[in-house]
Amino acid sequence: MAAEPQATRRSWSLVDVGAAAAVLMALAGVVWSPKLSGAVAEATGAMQPVTVMVDVRGASVADPQALIRSIRDDGEVSIVIRNQPHGTVKLQELVPLQRRLVAVQPDGRVVTALDPNQAVFSSLDARFVLEGKGRKTSGGVVFGNQNLKIGAPVELEGRDFRIGGTVSGLKLGAS
Template sequence: MPFSDRLRSLSIIDAAALVVALVAVGGVLWSPKLSNTVARATGSIKPVEVTVDVRNTSSADPDGLIADALESGRTTLVVRNQPAGSAELIRVDDIRRKLTSVLPDGSVVTADDPNRTIQGMLDSRFVLRGDANVTSSGVVMAGTKLKVGTPVELEGRFYRVNGIVSGVTLQ
């Protein structure tokens, strides 16, 4: 049977099945997971550590918020109201300001500011680890450039706090 006769014998269902198969193959080739795998193999995706400072955020229970964040182990990043993926939460450091006083004998005494505890303010440094695309212009996480000074929102199950990137370190 010649080739032209075979083409005439194809039905609309056969043509639709061929289109669906081509779309499926195209979806696999342009898959983000495949792109990440290729980027990881070429070395452009590297693990990075990002620190985000959250200051002067009202919270009824700042210690409970931190404990809940550490318990979940991950947090979602939102940059410019766009989800930018999630990152592993390594630790949360306390960065509350200290009161400093010099005594008459010349010694220096420091103490935590008691007003912060009474007012329920959260002052913490969230240390995150994730995979990012490292380019010549900076670190790109989930399609968003992260640089020192970039405002971000950290979102978890029971919290959504505003912070500022204070450090980006390649692992």
């Protein structure tokens, strides 16, 4: 009689366990990838137009009016949210802001006047109205795979500039 072969039991080596863990981590990375979730949101119709208002205050600029003209001519800016580049967004509008001085008079009246220093010390004070795509979540508006809220610091970058600003308004849906 011939002896029956015994079933060999395979044991897992440390290399096998490491390879399996690497494959599982790669799969998890693909499934939870921000770009993939953005693509899925785009495909399912969860992405909506988002209007983001960014206020820039006191940015030192030699010729603010020339910079404003240049930005308007380009019609788009790159946006960086929490040091993560989002990409290029359309510039809907660029509104120069005028600083005002406030003084309380001895009789209790409050008087305001345009700040004359703004013309002497050239600086950029403007509101950038930007248009992009985002989605509504329980934590707010996701714009550029980053949760964006009013008060969040962002950087705007163009051909000739890179300036910091603060989100001053968000509007989700048709603008």
